[in-house]
Amino acid sequence: MEPSALPPDLAKIEARLSARPGPVPRGDHRDRVMAAVRRELAAGRTPWWQQKETWHFAAVAAAAVLFVWMNVAMRAANPPGWRLRGPGNGVAVAQTAARIQELVPSLCEREARRQAVVLHAGAHLVPAPQPAGRAAGALLLHELKEGAPWVTQ
Amino acid sequence: MTPAPDAELVEGLAAGNASAYAALYDLYGAALFRVAVAIVGSREEAEDAVQDVFVALVRAGERLRTVRNLKAYLFASLRRAAVRRMRVQRPQPLDAAAVSPSPPAEPVSAGAVRLERALASLPPAQRQVIALHVDGGLTFAECAEALGASAGTAASRYRYAIEKLRDALKG
Numbered sequence: 001m002e003p004s005a006l007p008p009d010l011a012k013i014e015a016r017l018s019a020r021p022g023p024v025p026r027g028d029h030r031d032r033v034m035a036a037v038r039r040e041l042a043a044g045r046t047p048w049w050q051q052k053e054t055w056h057f058a059a060v061a062a063a064a065v066l067f068v069w070m071n072v073a074m075r076a077a078n079p080p081g082w083r084l085r086g087p088g089n090g091v092a093v094a095q096t097a098a099r100i101q102e103l104v105p106s107l108c109e110r111e112a113r114r115q116a117v118v119l120h121a122g123a124h125l126v127p128a129p130q131p132a133g134r135a136a137g138a139l140l141l142h143e144l145k146e147g148a149p150w151v152t153q
Numbered sequence: 154m155t156p157a158p159d160a161e162l163v164e165g166l167a168a169g170n171a172s173a174y175a176a177l178y179d180l181y182g183a184a185l186f187r188v189a190v191a192i193v194g195s196r197e198e199a200e201d202a203v204q205d206v207f208v209a210l211v212r213a214g215e216r217l218r219t220v221r222n223l224k225a226y227l228f229a230s231l232r233r234a235a236v237r238r239m240r241v242q243r244p245q246p247l248d249a250a251a252v253s254p255s256p257p258a259e260p261v262s263a264g265a266v267r268l269e270r271a272l273a274s275l276p277p278a279q280r281q282v283i284a285l286h287v288d289g290g291l292t293f294a295e296c297a298e299a300l301g302a303s304a305g306t307a308a309s310r311y312r313y314a315i316e317k318l319r320d321a322l323k324g
Contacts, residue, residue, distance in 0.1 A: 006312065006315065009319055010312070010315045010316065010319060013315050013318050013319050013322070014287070014315055016264075016268060017268070017272075017283065017287045017318075018287055020265060020268065020269075022183070022187045022288060023186065023187060023190045023196065023199075024183060024186065025182065025183070025186045025196075025199075025200055025203070026196075026200065029182075029186070029200050029203070030175075030178055030182065032200070032204060033174075033178055033182070033203065033204050033207050034171070034174065034175060034178070036204050036207060036208050037171060037174045037207050037208070037210075037211055038171060040208050040211035040212065041169050041171060041211055044169065044211065044212075044214065045169075
């Protein structure tokens with residue numbers, strides 16, 4: 001320990017610390033440590049194809065490749081085809097808007113186009129159960145019986 | 154210690170020579186254990202922390218050739234291993250039984266118990282610098298390397314710790 005320039009009262013504490021009996025490891029500690037060292041040295045000399053870590057890494061890598069391949073394959077097999085834009089869709093919407101204006105001449109061009117877009121959007125929707133379930137169905141029936149003004153035949 | 158024996162030892166350790174590890178244990182094993190007990194507060198955990206250091210050395214292998222100060226490197230490695238073990242298991246307060254030689258050769262004096270209690274009440278950073286400097290015999294420069302701080306910080310931390318011990322023993 002290097003000499004410290006502590007004042008006498010602190011130097012006394014330092015001396016007490018240095019003088020206290022230090023703990024010693026158990027008798028078999030050296031053997032335990034050396035056994036662990038020999039195990040590690042032996043593991044380091046094991047060929048890579050016999051090491052557990054190698055196969056663990058290979059398994060993780062194979063799983064990652066499989067996961068990516070499955071995603072790419074599914075994407076290729078099921079193209080989403082949202083058809084959200086493109087000339088064909090735009091033409092179809094324009095034709096529908098023109099037809100709506102023919103049927104309801106009082107609608108302005110902007111509203112007719114809006115209705116056409118809504119119609120086209122709804123045409124590709126897949127029917128799905130109501131998320132609210134039975135309660136929403138019961139409410140609809142009740143309103144039908146009451147003749148709610150918004151219900152159309 | 155002169156640098157030459159350490160350089161030879163580092164060469165043996167990097168080459169995976171088991172006798173170099175045995176020599177290292179004989180040289181630093183007891184000091185490493187004392188410092189580990191001072192940090193973790195338990196003999197069993199301290200023994201495991203020392204073993205962790207040796208296993209980490211084997212795993213470091215060829216990288217050990219870049220080590221400039223083996224002693225500082227060892228104690229830095231020990232501090233990391235001890236702190237890791239403390240995170241897993243909360244440290245037990247130090248008591249006279251934990252730090253006295255095993256088996257207890259003579260009854261522990263009241264003064265020694267008070268000193269150990271005062272030590273245990275120090276913040277971990279101050280306890281570590283006392284352990285490294287007093288129990289490990291490291292210089293402040295080596296303490297600084299082991300703690301990842303500057304030598305000035307290590308020295309001032311040590312002084313604050315000693316002052317706290319003095320105040321605790323007075324009260």
